[in-house]
Amino acid sequence: QVQFVESGGGLVQPGGSLKLSCGASIESFHLSTMGWFRRAPGKEREFVAAISMHGDITHYEDFVKGRFTISRDNAKNMVYLQMNSLKPEDTAVYFCNTGSGNVTPWGQGTQVTVSS
16 A cells, blocks of 8 residues: 655755655544655665644754755645755655654655755
8 A cells, every 4th residue: 555655856956955745645644743754875764854743843853954844734645845955965765754654664755866
């Protein structure tokens, strides 16, 4: 069964912006903290950002604070990640899941490549 469908990735120059989207077909989406994760080449998947079920509380890892913004639309079961001031080290496959990352299967993710 498809749980998460991520989109919006691409190739962008350093300093550029992208907005990722995730459609989540999970029960009780509106009651779930949702999160974005990423896996860079040769590295383990890591947490990026999370948003509470009502969207009033957000949390970011230090390496994206001030540059990325997570948001959600509970009416559409969608989660978004606005990424600004992108750096080459942001290059990764980005995934969404619940905030704890405990729902399987994970989606395919969306590739973000930051390069000049």
